[in-house]
Amino acid sequence: MGISPEDSGKINKQGKRMSDVATANFLVEQIGGKRHIGDMLHSAWRELSKRFPHKNDPENRWTERRLRGWWNNESQIVKHFQMVELYETAEALRKARDQHAEFIEKTARIRQMAKLAKTNPVGGVAPR
Numbered sequence: 001m002g003i004s005p006e007d008s009g010k011i012n013k014q015g016k017r018m019s020d021v022a023t024a025n026f027l028v029e030q031i032g033g034k035r036h037i038g039d040m041l042h043s044a045w046r047e048l049s050k051r052f053p054h055k056n057d058p059e060n061r062w063t064e065r066r067l068r069g070w071w072n073n074e075s076q077i078v079k080h081f082q083m084v085e086l087y088e089t090a091e092a093l094r095k096a097r098d099q100h101a102e103f104i105e106k107t108a109r110i111r112q113m114a115k116l117a118k119t120n121p122v123g124g125v126a127p128r
Contacts, residue, residue, distance in 0.1 A: 020078040024070050027086040031093055041067045047093070052085045 018026075031047055032040035041064055048062040060081070069075035 019076070020083065021070050021073065021076055024078045024083065024086055027083075027090045028067055028071065030090040031086070037071065041071060048085065048089055051089055051092075 028044045029040065032042075032044035034040070035043075045062055045064040045067055052062065054061045060079075062085075066075070070078065
């Protein structure tokens with residue numbers, strides 16, 4: 001992914017400073033996946049709420065409204081702990097997606113080898 005909470009405020013590719021909200025939105029997009037905005041925000045909220053429920057601290061619970069406020073630039077405040085939780089979640093999901101892609105690739109190779117073995121039985125007599 002290449003962006004960390006410490007990088008918020010750094011210069012992006014266009015030479016402009018990335019605000020905390022822009023960084024948060026980028027991480028929300030990484031967490032929720034690139035899809036319809038409502039679905040993406042709901043998915044990100046579900047994942048963040050599952051990982052960081054804040055049961056004893058209702059003011060700091062993750063809400064869809066908080067994510068939508070950042071997305072629509074209605075809020076300019078992203079607390080440090082929120083940025084850290086966003087980053088940790090996005091990083092964990094990136095690693096899980098990479099592992100899943102690796103698993104799919106590996107099973108495809110095994111499936112291909114099994115298909116070849118089925119067409120060429122081992123120990124059979126070669127045709128003359």
